Amino acid sequence: MNAIRAKVASRALVADDRLPSIRGLAATMGVSPSTVVEAYDRLVAEGLIRARPGSGFYVSSAALPPLALAKDQPQRDRAVDPFWVSRQSLDAETGALKPGCGWLPAEWMPTEALRRALRGLARADDAVLSDYGATRGSLTLRRILMARFADEGLEVPPEQLLLTASGTQAIDLVCRFLLRPGDTVLVDDPCYFNFRALLRAHQVRIVSVPYTASGPDIASFEATLAAERPRLYVTNSALHNPTGATLSPQTAHRVLNAATAHDLTIVEDDIFADFEPEPSARLAALDGLNRVIRIGSFSKTLSASVRCGFIAARADWIEDLVDLQVATGFGGPSAVATEIIASVLSSGFYRKHVEELRRRLARARRDVGDKLQRIGVTPWLMPRGGFYLWCHLPDGCDSADVARLALADNVVLAPGNVFSASQTAAAFMRFNVAQCRDPKLMPTLQRAIGR
Amino acid sequence: MNAIRAKVASRALVADDRLPSIRGLAATMGVSPSTVVEAYDRLVAEGLIRARPGSGFYVSSAALPPLALAKDQPQRDRAVDPFWVSRQSLDAETGALKPGCGWLPAEWMPTEALRRALRGLARADDAVLSDYGATRGSLTLRRILMARFADEGLEVPPEQLLLTASGTQAIDLVCRFLLRPGDTVLVDDPCYFNFRALLRAHQVRIVSVPYTASGPDIASFEATLAAERPRLYVTNSALHNPTGATLSPQTAHRVLNAATAHDLTIVEDDIFADFEPEPSARLAALDGLNRVIRIGSFSKTLSASVRCGFIAARADWIEDLVDLQVATGFGGPSAVATEIIASVLSSGFYRKHVEELRRRLARARRDVGDKLQRIGVTPWLMPRGGFYLWCHLPDGCDSADVARLALADNVVLAPGNVFSASQTAAAFMRFNVAQCRDPKLMPTLQRAIGR
Incomplete structure (x- = not known):
């Protein structure tokens, strides 16, 4: 050769x-x-x-371009919109620093356990390696999820669980099922930027309520429900993205009461739940999956390469969502993916891995928070867990300008307004503390903010 | 334990x-x-x-139901609609016979090569096992696809290729990109039943043209384009599902001219291409990806468990489809899946596996065709390749009734009208010859058709 x-x-x-x-x-x-x-x-x-x-x-007559030339590189001049962070960070050049990205460095992930799972999978039955699998996805993995839900007091039989190709696909399926173009959907301000991109793809009208240190501003939430009649509210509980804030039990209770009064359905994405030191209030547990749909995935603590998400919802909704997932994807996650995830989750190793991650992230939040404050970048609050710090830049800084300048130095940042439906977060920036360890970062950032 | x-x-x-x-x-x-x-x-x-x-x-206070009780079993009384076959065959009980399903038995698939690929993957870089990966998906796999396209005279640079979570997801993304509720979409009659389910999920109006042994009935095709102005035509080339027919070069040429005259976009799904003894006419090759979008997957010849599809299309469309896939799935297939597929495809083993499949299927088509004819079930044509026989039942038989009766005997069939937008195929049934080897099948079938 x-x-x-x-x-x-x-x-x-x-x-x-x-x-x-x-x-x-x-x-x-x-x-x-x-x-x-x-x-x-x-x-x-x-x-x-x-x-x-x-x-x-x-x-071959098709002379292949050299690998280096064919490499995808994101266009650098595109608008700083909700796709900006995802495209720049997913397609970043080798060697780029990515404090703006939404995942942990590969060396923080349980790769040894993943390798063991792959070797185990190489000995699985032929059918596991070659068949489509059941429409709801691996029963073993659904039973593991069921046990985790039971720990938060949420009884979910496996028929009420649907595995999906990813956490984002889970929300997307729910939106396709519940929304029609022109509907109104409520999000937090700020919220995970991809909620905005996803909802735009559904051609719905987006309204937002300010997020406080204990959840959505409840007066504003109630007023918006009365005035705008949103069909759906998409939110994170556990550790809120991007703020790292935690929903309080009182706010959760009032959110659910307002939702009931206005017949609002809620999608609760608690993808960062495993990073919490101890569990916080959950809308799904409070509601018992009546008007709350729980979604999540394993991308943040286990692997983003082995993709799988899930939906827990009312039995009749799941039945319809199964049809929708067959129609639009002929099923959900790769059986290979669900086998690997079930194997790692049930190995006993996973709990230790997550405990170690929590300790490591607590140190990183403190260290990176200190370093940022020294250059005038101030955390809005100090989260109980997770890898995000939502920070205020020094007065007069526009975070989109800072992000553009930093990108020229091969640093991908996450400027505030990509998270803000009301475009009121230009002075903010989200930092992933696990991706801030390179000594080149702080000087580059300092230059970009002009300090 | x-x-x-x-x-x-x-x-x-x-x-x-x-x-x-x-x-x-x-x-x-x-x-x-x-x-x-x-x-x-x-x-x-x-x-x-x-x-x-x-x-x-x-x-645990959540007493788990016994595994057997929690098993998903499809409802047997649901309507015989396009979901009927997929739900019944995907969630079939152990031991069910599935001549109606759309995949090969596990023992026909290249499971040894898959096991080798998994063992190889267990030694991959940490990043492959834990990161999201590039937005267009594995460059290695896209380059392999590019070489395959070059063989049919279709030059596609890797930027014009987008990997997706499955072949169905590929069509779904294209539909989301090009269609709006109320648009008209053209399909073949009969066509792959899930095209109908997928298009219904997009809330479009479905019109159909009769499919002949050499492609769509061209007079009807041209008349329908003029009268109905469909936005999109979704079709199989290579081996048509369910008929096994092959598009002729003359029909391909006229289809493309009519599409140009009426500004119609075509989705060409050639998922069964590897089963062809020699390549037949392709719309994408003729058109050069101007108004034709090629989609496909590896589910039929490599693995349906390791899920991955692809889209080859105009560069500007791919750029927008990348954003759409980020918004709705935060990327496409699992990097684990694409590594496994690239590894099997590039092993040299794959070509031999496919040749062996073709030989085996040629025998099975002949044998099963003979057996079916003996009980009055007549193939509409004898396909050049693949695993489907589209058959006419004895006069007076309704295939939905036959399918319901057979299901009571744990046999999943694919009755004609699930493939027919015009509901004119009640006398037809699709058989998967690789799933017809159980000696219990023909007697059960004979009973169900009342002969």
Whole structure:
């Protein structure tokens, strides 16, 4: 393979040149013909050469661009909108710093447990490796989730759980099921930026209420429900994204009462739940999955590569959501993904991993918070857990300008207004403390904010 | 673990009972305390017991239903609609025969290659196992696809390829991008039943044209374009589902001219392409991805468990589809899935596997076709490849009735009208020849059709 590749690279062989015959090359190289067949097959799969039946192998006429040139790089000049952070951080160049991104560094993740799970999966039944699997997804994983829900006092039989291709897909399915274009949807201000992108894709009208240190501003929440009649409220409980704030039991109770009074359905995304030192108030537990739909995923603490989300909701809704997921995806997550996740979650190792993450993140929040304050960047509050600090920039700073400047230095930031439906967070910035350890970061940031 | 499970099963331990202390049980069982910790951790993950910090382990108050009772079983009395076949076959009981399903038996799939790929993946970089990955999906896999497209004369740079969570998701994304509720969409009659379910979820109006042995009836196609002005035409080329027919070059050319004249966009799903003995006409190749969008997946020949689909389309459309996939799924397929698929496709083994499948299926089509004819069930045509036979039932038979009767005998069939937008295929039934080998099948079928 290397011999052929080298000849193509040096132009000794060019497009449409015939390759040596299998027997000829085998004799020249002193290998068996089957070795040459295997090498040619792999080169065909790579696209470097192609077979012409009955006539041998030829250098492919589609000259492949070198890998480096073909690499996806995000456009740097696009608008600083809710896609800005996701596109810049997902497609970042190697070596980029990503304090704006929404995940932990790979070395913080339970990769050894994932490797063990993969080796175990290599011994699974044929059907696990090749069949579509049940429409609701792995029963084993649903039973594990059920046990976790029981711990918060939420009884969910496995029929009321639907596994989805990702946490975002879970919200998307719910939105497709409940919303029609032109409906009004309520979000927190600030809220996770992708809620805004997702809701825009559903062509709904977005209204928002200010988020306080103990949940949505309840007076504003009640007034907005009365005035705007939103169909749905999409929120994070546990640790709120981007603020890191925690819903108080009193606010949860009043939110649910207002929702009942105005027939509002609530999507509760508690994707950061495992980062909490101790559980906080949950709308789904309070409501018993009557008008609250719980969604979540395993991307933040287990793996974002092994993708899987879930929906827990009323039985009749789940039944319809199963149909919708069959129609639009012919099922949910890869059975390979759910097997890996179930294996890691049930290994006993997971609990220790999460405890270690919490300790590590508590230190990182303190350290990074101190460093940021020294350059005039002030955390809005000190969260009980998780990896986000929602920070106020020094007076006069516009976070979109700061983010654009930092990007020129290969630093991806998360400017405040991508999280704000009302566009009132220009002075804010979300920092991922686990992605702030590079010593180059603070000087770059200091330059970008002009201090 | 077994000791505790047995005590719970026999009610020697009931909800809220405290478990033996770790040291106590270790001494009793003659194992180390860390073994007991590990066992308790696993039982916690399973939901059988729970930890109360500082106080030990207790039997979970959420008494789990026995696994058998919690198993998802499809409702047998639901309407015979496009969901009927998918729900019945995906959630079929163990031991059910599934001549109506759309996939090969697990033992026909390349499970050894999948196992090798999993073992290889267990040695991958941490980032592959834990990060989200690029927004367009694995560059390696896109380059492999690019080489395959080049073989059919279709030049697609990797930027014009987007990997998706499944083939169905690929069509769904395209529909979300191009359609608005109330638009008109054209399908073949018959067509893959899930196209109908998917389009219903988009709230569009479905019109259909009869499918002939060489593609859509072209006179009807042209008349429908003029009269109904559909925005999109969704079709299979290569081997048409359910008929197994092949688009002829002349029909392909006229379809494309009519599409150009009426500004119609075409989604070409050639998911069965690898089953063809030699390549047939392709709309995407003829058009050069101008108004044709190619979608596909690896579910039929490689694995339906390792899920991944793709979209090849105009560069500007792909750019927008990337945003849409970020908004609605925060990316596409699991990086774990794309690594496995790229590894199998580039192993050289894949080509041999597909050749063997073709030989095996040619025999199965002949054998099953003969057996069906003997009981009065007649193939509409003998396909060049693939695993479907679209058959006419004996006169007077309604395929929905036959399917309901067979289901009572635990046989899942695919009755004709689920494939027909015009509901004119009640006399037809689709058979998957690879799922027709059980000797119990033909007698059951014979009974169900009343012969």
